[in-house]
Amino acid sequence: MTRPVKLIVQIPALNEEETIAEAIRAIPRDVPGIERVEILVIDDGSTDRTVEVARGAGADHILRMPSNVGLARAFSAGIEEALALGADIIVNTDADNQYCADDIPALISPILERRAQIVVGARPITEIESFSPLKKALQRLGSWVVRQASETDIPDAPSGFRAYARDAAARLCVINTYTYTLETIIQAGRKRIPMTSVPVRVNEVTRPSRLFKGIREYVMRSAKTILRVFVIYAPIRFFFSLAAIFAIPAVIAIARFLVYYLVGNGSGHVQSLVLAAALMAMATVLFAVGILADMIAANRSLLEDIRARDLLRAERPAAAEVLPMKTRKIADVS
Numbered sequence: 001m002t003r004p005v006k007l008i009v010q011i012p013a014l015n016e017e018e019t020i021a022e023a024i025r026a027i028p029r030d031v032p033g034i035e036r037v038e039i040l041v042i043d044d045g046s047t048d049r050t051v052e053v054a055r056g057a058g059a060d061h062i063l064r065m066p067s068n069v070g071l072a073r074a075f076s077a078g079i080e081e082a083l084a085l086g087a088d089i090i091v092n093t094d095a096d097n098q099y100c101a102d103d104i105p106a107l108i109s110p111i112l113e114r115r116a117q118i119v120v121g122a123r124p125i126t127e128i129e130s131f132s133p134l135k136k137a138l139q140r141l142g143s144w145v146v147r148q149a150s151e152t153d154i155p156d157a158p159s160g161f162r163a164y165a166r167d168a169a170a171r172l173c174v175i176n177t178y179t180y181t182l183e184t185i186i187q188a189g190r191k192r193i194p195m196t197s198v199p200v201r202v203n204e205v206t207r208p209s210r211l212f213k214g215i216r217e218y219v220m221r222s223a224k225t226i227l228r229v230f231v232i233y234a235p236i237r238f239f240f241s242l243a244a245i246f247a248i249p250a251v252i253a254i255a256r257f258l259v260y261y262l263v264g265n266g267s268g269h270v271q272s273l274v275l276a277a278a279l280m281a282m283a284t285v286l287f288a289v290g291i292l293a294d295m296i297a298a299n300r301s302l303l304e305d306i307r308a309r310d311l312l313r314a315e316r317p318a319a320a321e322v323l324p325m326k327t328r329k330i331a332d333v334s
Contacts, residue, residue, distance in 0.1 A: 008040050021053050073174075117167060246280070
């Protein structure tokens, strides 16, 4: 990048008055290759003093959601706000100070060097003492599934410590209301956005995660997210695979009937044709659904491209710049 580069570090926060100040103060304001570093806090309907503490700790911008809309929507609103503020690079980190902010220069380095447009911070999962052996195994399994769905090689898919180039951030459109981490990787992989990862450090855990209540809920929600995003962004592959599951047994049943028919014993195996007809009917329906879903996906891709161009051209309204303490409250993000 030849022109001055602006970095905005966004921090989604919900009732984080005890940790938000430490997270903000840890963010380096002098980063090689960056002319200006600004901090954007997205208040996701906090009922404590998160906003006041963030402002006092030095947050440059505070975006207040109308209510608790969830991490995924807060993240998306933050991305749009950062783009409106003129960010060239956006770094997302957690309000509980889980990630080591000193690794931000390493995180954005591939973007500055034009080697990638999205960079995911890979945590040392095997070394994190607060993670149980089961959670470590599930983290590895989940990341492997995401790699298969996205056709990428990101080793730590659930990591929320990541950097986005302006163009890449504008092209992402999160539809899930639970979390953005898995969906954005699958989206980026399917859209062929250059992506890589760098090793990052983590700080001592100060509290358990509020995103899910237990391992079972985490697994179920993550599996649902992966499946939903895969259906949306690879409908042909998904529905044709299901169609094949029904079509292959149907072909086998037809072949079985033909064998018996050729040897003169076909009348006793008509049930094979009945079963084959039912299975083939299901396969045909799934094949047709796959074609329709692919057409819908193509239309959605065009709409997302239009949205991305609008976001890149958008400029903050002049009235928003004069709000007290650079705090803005939005009425609706749905």
